[in-house]
Amino acid sequence: MKRVDTGSHDNFEGDDLWRDEDFQHLEFREHWPAPDRVSEALQQALARIAAGREHDEEDGADARRVIRVPKWMGQAVAAAVAGVVLIPAVIYFTMHRPAQHQYATAYGTINKIVLPDSSTVVLNGHSSLTYGRWKTGESREVWLDGEAWFDVRQTDHAQPFTVHTKELNIDVLSTAFDIRRRRGQTEVVLESGRIRVTFLNGAHAPVMMAPGDLLNYDPQANTLSHKIIPAADYTAWTNGRLQLPDPSVTQIAQYLEDNFGYKVILKDPSIAKKKIEGPILFDNLDDVLFVLSKVLSVDISKHDSTLIFTPR
Amino acid sequence: MTKLDWEHIKTGDQEAYSEAYVFYYRKLYNYGRKFTDNEALLEDVIQEVLMDLWRRRERLSSIEFPHTYILTAFRYTLLRRLKQHASMLGPASIPETAYEFGAEYLLIKKETEERLKQRLEAALQQLTARQREAIFLRFYENLSYDEVAGILGISTKATYKIVARALQQLKQGMGLPMATLLLLLRNINC
Numbered sequence: 001m002k003r004v005d006t007g008s009h010d011n012f013e014g015d016d017l018w019r020d021e022d023f024q025h026l027e028f029r030e031h032w033p034a035p036d037r038v039s040e041a042l043q044q045a046l047a048r049i050a051a052g053r054e055h056d057e058e059d060g061a062d063a064r065r066v067i068r069v070p071k072w073m074g075q076a077v078a079a080a081v082a083g084v085v086l087i088p089a090v091i092y093f094t095m096h097r098p099a100q101h102q103y104a105t106a107y108g109t110i111n112k113i114v115l116p117d118s119s120t121v122v123l124n125g126h127s128s129l130t131y132g133r134w135k136t137g138e139s140r141e142v143w144l145d146g147e148a149w150f151d152v153r154q155t156d157h158a159q160p161f162t163v164h165t166k167e168l169n170i171d172v173l174s175t176a177f178d179i180r181r182r183r184g185q186t187e188v189v190l191e192s193g194r195i196r197v198t199f200l201n202g203a204h205a206p207v208m209m210a211p212g213d214l215l216n217y218d219p220q221a222n223t224l225s226h227k228i229i230p231a232a233d234y235t236a237w238t239n240g241r242l243q244l245p246d247p248s249v250t251q252i253a254q255y256l257e258d259n260f261g262y263k264v265i266l267k268d269p270s271i272a273k274k275k276i277e278g279p280i281l282f283d284n285l286d287d288v289l290f291v292l293s294k295v296l297s298v299d300i301s302k303h304d305s306t307l308i309f310t311p312r
Numbered sequence: 313m314t315k316l317d318w319e320h321i322k323t324g325d326q327e328a329y330s331e332a333y334v335f336y337y338r339k340l341y342n343y344g345r346k347f348t349d350n351e352a353l354l355e356d357v358i359q360e361v362l363m364d365l366w367r368r369r370e371r372l373s374s375i376e377f378p379h380t381y382i383l384t385a386f387r388y389t390l391l392r393r394l395k396q397h398a399s400m401l402g403p404a405s406i407p408e409t410a411y412e413f414g415a416e417y418l419l420i421k422k423e424t425e426e427r428l429k430q431r432l433e434a435a436l437q438q439l440t441a442r443q444r445e446a447i448f449l450r451f452y453e454n455l456s457y458d459e460v461a462g463i464l465g466i467s468t469k470a471t472y473k474i475v476a477r478a479l480q481q482l483k484q485g486m487g488l489p490m491a492t493l494l495l496l497l498r499n500i501n502c
Contacts, residue, residue: 014472017479018451022486025424025432028452029417031345033355038337041359042330049326049366100352130352 104128105146107261107305108285110237115140119161122149122238124180125259147180147259149238152193167219171196177209178235182258188215189234248275249296249309256307260285267310271296321365322372329369333362339453340386346417346448348394357390380459383449387463412441413448428486435485443478450475 017023105111105123113121116134123129127146134140140161152161152172163170165181168188175193179186188197190209197215198206204224209215214234216225237259247255250272253264266272276295289300289307298309316335320328340358348354365382375381394411418439420432439447442464449460461471 014450014475014479017483020483022428022432022483023479025421025428026482027419027421028448029419031342032338033341037355038334041337041355042333045333045359045363045366046326046330048363100350102352 100130100132102128102130108259115142117153117155117159117161119150119152121151124148124237126261144179145181147178147182149176149178149235151176167200168217169198169200171198176235183254184220185216185218187217189213189229191235248273252276252292261305262302263306265306265308267308268298271298271309271311316378318372318378322369324369329366332365336362336365336382340382343383343448343453344386344390346414346445347390347411350394350397353393353397354390357386357393361386361389377459380455380462383453383455384463413445415439415441415444418444418447431486432482435482438481438485439478443474446471446474447478 103113103123105125105127107126109125111123113123113129115121117140121129124147127148129142129144129148131142137159139159141164143164150163152175161172163179165179165186168186170179170188172195175195176191177195178189190211190213192211195209196206197209203222207215207226212228214227214229256262256264274296293300297312299312301308316332317328321332337358340361341354344354344357361382372378391411418436420429446460446464449455449463457471458468461468464471
């Protein structure tokens with residue numbers, strides 16, 4: 001039997017074994033990209049090289065980036081201005097559609113996304129939304145992690161719109177609602193329209209929600225609560241103002257952490273249970289900290305991404 | 313196997329680069345796809361690595377084996393990005409070890425007889441992600457043990473051990489039918 005030259009390990013059986021009859025029954029599954037994807041990517045790369053932009057930072061390289069705009073948008077405009085020679089590039093770029101759209105926000109950033117059907121999604125900090133190619137007549141689906149507010153258009157064909165989160169699917173016709181999934185718990189608030197929430201693990205029967213409803217689901221404790229709240233307060237963050245009704249310091253700390261990425265350290269743990277009367281408006285983080293320091297009689301200092309509350 | 317023209321790529325020949333581009337795009341996609349099904353992220357990393365190849369073209373002469381270099385750089389970049397992506401979605405969302413060489417990519421051929429299939433199936437379950445990846449790189453990508461070691465970031469000796477162990481486990485799993493094995497075990501205890 002012919003031995004494979006394995007260098008220093010002359011008696012290594014591995015390669016021989018692999019040639020054994022039994023191993024002929026094993027194969028590797030192959031995955032190939034679509035050929036047009038490859039040629040599209042190549043054309044883009046060559047265009048970048050031609051434009052002398054090969055040294056620019058690759059768009060997706062930085063994980064902490066804000067929203068990712070489809071690459072062809074900026075380039076199509078530049079190419080149109082540059083003249084005749086680049087027209088083929090313009091045609092190429094306007095035809096280019098990424099297979100999957102992925103938007104993610106860094107901490108403290110809020111971004112608005114317009115979906116192919118003109119529905120809008122406002123993505124809160126530290127959240128992500130993904131969707132693939134949508135075809136007319138088929139259902140519209142997106143995947144969400146974190147928090148987003150949705151304003152879903154009713155389409156001509158009344159295609160269902162579904163938001164997938166880790167534990168729930170939310171089916172929508174035409175409506176405005178907010179989904180907040182943080183720390184394992186999910187809250188859904190409906191502003192207008194009607195939505196149906198189904199549970200992927202089947203632990204609960206599907207729930208139909210009406211405007212003003214707040215649904216809170218905790219998979220760990222397996223609790224589901226359904227109550228009525230002023231929805232406008234809950235979604236005020238989309239206008240840059242957050243209203244947390246009568247929040248305890250712990251709730252504020254959690255909100256700061258979830259959306260802004262700040263870790264809050266309370267030098268005096270008894271502050272945690274204090275409640276602030278009335279809504280807190282988050283127009284500006286520094287203003288909030290100012291108000292908090294006054295109301296709680298604490299000094300708040302910022303170190304990198306940590307906030308330390310020290311009693312005065 | 314396509315012979316790529318590194319000499320011409322080094323001097324800035326875009327045609328030679330294009331050939332390498334298409335060749336590696338497909339190869340890296342096939343490889344990276346075993347770690348994740350997030351196509352957008354995967355393609356992003358591939359494009360980044362290939363653009364980087366162009367940027368470094370003049371320094372190619374100092375890279376002894378461009379082929380292994382590309383695979384290593386790709387693997388490193390992909391895993392780093394997958395971890396960044398996971399941590400961005402929240403510390404608890406995806407565990408650190410989630411990004412490893414997937415299980416479903418080493419398969420049993422359809423024509424395999426049922427009993428052997430079951431034994432193979434059971435044996436395959438025993439393999440670690442490391443073992444699967446080492447086998448993929450050695451027997452699918454046909455890289456030498458030195459090269460596989462380089463890509464995985466371990467010693468060549470360790471690579472031999474990983475592959476040998478994996479194949480022996482598989483062979484053992486396939487070798488003895490369960491009935492015979494049980495009989496033997498029972499006899500030992502008597």
